[in-house]
Amino acid sequence: MKNMKKTVVFAAAALACSAVLADEVRNYRAEAVAMMKRDFKAKGIATTDRLHEDGVQAVCNRSGDNPPKDIAVRLERDQLDAVKYPADGKLMGDWKAGEKLAQSGRGMTWSDKAGVPGGGNCYNCHQISPTETSFGTIGPSLYQFGKTRGSGPDMQKYVYGKIWNAKAFNLCSAMPRFGHANALNEQQIKNLVALLLDPQSPVNK
Amino acid sequence: MADPMKIRAQMKGDTAEIRVLMSHAMETGQRKDNTGATVPSHFIQSITVDVGGKRVIQGQTGTSVSRNPVFGFKVKGAKAGDKVIINWVDNKGDKRTDEATIAA
Amino acid sequence: MDALRRTLLKGAGATGAIAAAIAAGVLKPSQVLAAEWNRAAFDAKDVAGAVKGLGGAGAADHAGIVIKAPDIAENGAVVPVDVSSSIPNTVSLAVLVDKNPLPLSAAFDFANGALPEMALRLKLGQTSLVEVVARTADGKFYKAKKEVKVTVGGCGG
């Protein structure tokens, strides 16, 4: 926590020197945020505090998702430090449950119910199993992920961490931070790790 | 009462192309509303098309036809100016008849 | 009584009494249609039953029947299908969706210059075979089919 604070102060200070044009332009960004806070209302589980940026969002929003490298590296490290790995040390779950989870696009919208586990939303953006032809292209294809990259302990740890918090590896990644945001629980992430890495998973056939 | 159909009829060579849009729920009888109750089936069962005073098409339909149905037909030997009359009747006895004139 | 009325009545299995009523001008054709909706065919739960209900059991495959439909539907709720037959003297076309709870979608008779061709839009609950059965004036039946895939479309949430 201290670490995070320090990094942000450092990051902000490092950037302050280029803040010259600031007052000459109208701050539409601030006006936009104020307008949204006025116009958006809580509905179901989607409360208005979701309109506040956290540190990572703030940096990415202000840099057009292209933050200076040194800042990105520091904030990524903070994010990685906060990844919670399973206490039992087991990172691979059940790929079949993972496939089912990957199919579901539910979770955390105002039409989703509190306490009902959300889906992985994976196929919305990624190609995964070859049998599913309806897949998005916002993220890279994950077909044959384990086959081409291996499925050893390091790879398992990387994949678990990536799903838990994608921003730990690429600060302004388009991918949600599923563990960090409590969108997926530990067992769900294990199952997704298995979908990508288990040699028995259709992904690696 | 049901909304009017939209009928387009146009000559292409010696053939009239007729397209019709119908306003109808085409309920399958399998859908559940948000209270969980089954919505009763309600769908068009019969369609007739008359061109220039002659019955050229009669058809029967079931619940697999999409909501707000669209049909296209071709009638050889029809002429610009001929009247096209289309009629449908659904399983509840609701019906609708509309007409159009074949454009050149 | 013109050709179309005859084929329809035959296809729908009209009783002699109704045919007589039409001939006598008591019933209008549209009333007959409503009365004579081919329940046996449309209520059949599988393709075989529906085709049998149409009187076309044992229809032979024929390349003269053309089915234009997407390989993958953008949305299973509205699948545009265009069917036609170049088999001489085709007087009727029926369209079926094999995986739907009630496969028979439409059965149309053509006469007085109407070409044996129609465009329509179908609901496909899942990936299915769209089957078309054509009937010729001499009462012979032919068929053809095409697979249409239905996939998950939106965000799924």
Place this chain on the structure above:
Amino acid sequence: MKQRLSTLLVAAMMSAAFAVHAQQPARKAAPPAKKDGITAEFEKFREVLEEDNPAELFEARGEDIWKNRKGPAGASMAQCDLGLGAGVVKGAYVQMPRYFADVAQVMDAERRIVHCMVKYLGYNEADIRKQPFSNVNKTPDHVSVITYVAAQSRNMKIAAPQKHPKEKEAYNIGKEIFAYRAGPYDFSCASCHGADGMRIRTQDLPNLRKPAEAIRAYQGWPGYRMTGGFMLTQQWRMNDCFRQQRFPEPSYLSDSITALLAYMTVTANGQVYKGPGIKR
């Protein structure tokens, strides 16, 4: 606590620093997908679907309301000024959002039409807000009227004005809302609509920063939604995008949505409108 503090710090010290950077195009997308089989297959049948669009049924309903409906005081939509003069419908749709002096506000088409239906035809705004969007049981009257008005701009060039300072302001604020990442999934509008060649599942996602793609999004709505078989509007599209963005709900006809629509429409300026649409 940790998050809140860092947000404040970053916000205070960095907003100025990045004001310029923020104008740049956003992150690189995943490798721009070539037109694959699925997209190509859908496009083959788009023309067939668009040729006979059931939206026309709703257009006819809307035309009837526009031309024949009378309010309690005998007023009609002939008194409604959509920006080109009272009762003028032709071309009005593609020239909104615009500033309307009578309300001293920028309004998008839906907002203006609802405003007129309340003012002249006596519709109750609270009732409209109870069900602003169509569902399988009901397509509200204002949605049919919007469909009619939109259809009266078919084949015309988009020309959303940027003369009035409030119109420029709406555009600029809309552009910022478009890029604003927040919420549990860290999504902004741009997460899905900020780069070329992206798809959710099989659904194409136009890059709304480009005119030729912004027009595709613009003319999709009002559109006939094949799922369910009813008409949905741009206000609905924005609403449901924010739902999937995992944001709270934007109020119907709010400034934020008008601003976003101003950004999208102005980006599409000069392109020819081919709507109303038909969408999956």
